Amino acid sequence: MKTSFLGKAVFCLLFAFAYSLNSDAQLLKKLGKKAERAAERTIERRVEKETTKKTDQALDSILEPGSKDKKNPKAPDNTGGQNTPGNTTNGPSDTGSPEAGGPKTIQVYSKFDYVPGDKQLFYDDFGNDFIGDFPSKWNTNAGGELVTLGDSPQKWLELKSGFNIYYIPDVPQLPEEYTIEFDLAAVGVDNQTSSQAKVAITLSNDDKFKPGSNNAYAEIPFCQYAAIGITVQNNINNKREIRSTVKADLRDVALNNPHISIAVNKLRFRLWVNEVKYIDVPRLVAPGAVIHTVKFLANGFKDGKEKVFITNLKVAEGGVDLRRKLISEGKISTNGILFDSGSANIQPQSMGIIRQISQVLMQEKGMKLKIVGHTDADGSDEGNMKLSQDRAEAVKNALVSVYGISSDRLLSEGKGELEPVGDNNTPDGKSQNRRVEFIKQ
Incomplete structure (x- = not known):
């Protein structure tokens, strides 16, 4: 039977359409493979670059340290004074050594167990x-x-x-x-x-x-x-x-x-x-x-x-255990509790001592303590008296807020520069005079 002209035309159109779809699919497939290979080459180049970089760094550290640096020197973000044990030494008023996250607080140091x-x-x-x-x-x-x-x-x-x-x-x-x-x-x-x-x-x-x-x-x-x-x-x-x-x-x-x-x-x-x-x-x-x-x-x-x-x-x-000394002798004096220059802000590194005091008070439930602050002779008598009182109160507040000690078990007092134990004309003597006492009541 002869195929009509219309039937042949329809057949040709369908064939052309199917061929076109198949060609597009093949083209897309080829493009996909090319894209995949391009991505692989990009990854390989990046891996090679990073590997070369690390290898160079390792070789630099062994053969020629720092020889490829082209950056400008960078000064520390906060320089000096952050741990200065004094009431008059200059320096920034941070509460700890700053890191990427900013200054640290005394809460961060609440488990610090170093005792100077x-x-x-x-x-x-x-x-x-x-x-x-x-x-x-x-x-x-x-x-x-x-x-x-x-x-x-x-x-x-x-x-x-x-x-x-x-x-x-x-x-x-x-x-x-x-x-x-x-x-x-x-x-x-x-x-x-x-x-x-x-x-x-x-x-x-x-x-x-x-x-x-x-x-x-x-x-x-x-x-x-x-x-x-x-x-x-x-x-x-x-x-x-x-x-x-x-x-x-x-x-x-x-x-x-x-x-x-x-x-x-x-x-x-x-x-x-x-x-x-x-x-x-x-x-x-x-x-x-x-x-x-x-x-x-x-x-x-x-x-x-x-x-x-x-x-x-x-x-x-x-650097021995202050807890036993406080229990046995009823009194300890330390210049290891440090404050920011001219203020009553406790430096976080001092928390090891305050932590030990809290442990004594937790064990000895009936013990009450008087906290006495002392300064060196720099500054006015009135200013030093207030500063010593503020510092004693700051230690008291740390015991209460950080370690949960009841405030009615603690007294605070300032003596200013009235009771020196060292020569206020030398850095050594001044450092000895800046101290905090804990006295059993």
């Missing part, structure tokens, strides 16, 4: 030294000068970076139990800074420029492209027995003036960075060793670009 020694052996904020000079109470085998950072008048000592370059404060021979505190600051540190950029704190039986046959030290990292961790090591009779690195991501902390606290109780060595305890080694210090001094060493910082500084060094005998 109660008998001061050494203190230096460089208050009696001139900018441009090397500090009078320090020694070094290199060089250095005091500087200020940014707009703050706080003085800092730059630690020159180099192998076996030591900075040694005039700390007396150390007892079996003592504490060390200081502030660090860095300028020019960025994501090209070497993984070897560290500040080492060494306890040594050598009082000159050698590590010593008996020593213990910790290294604070400043590297930014990787979390390096804190390394501790010791040598006993010239033989290394311990070397370990504790995982810690201090990259943000290192850029924001970290406050370092160390407690040595005979052989035990503990270290805190701001409110966090990272190191607690029960037998790091050599048994029977006489520790003559504390030494600071900076290493791995690129000359002319990366700088690290130290200030507010405080060494004190003690």
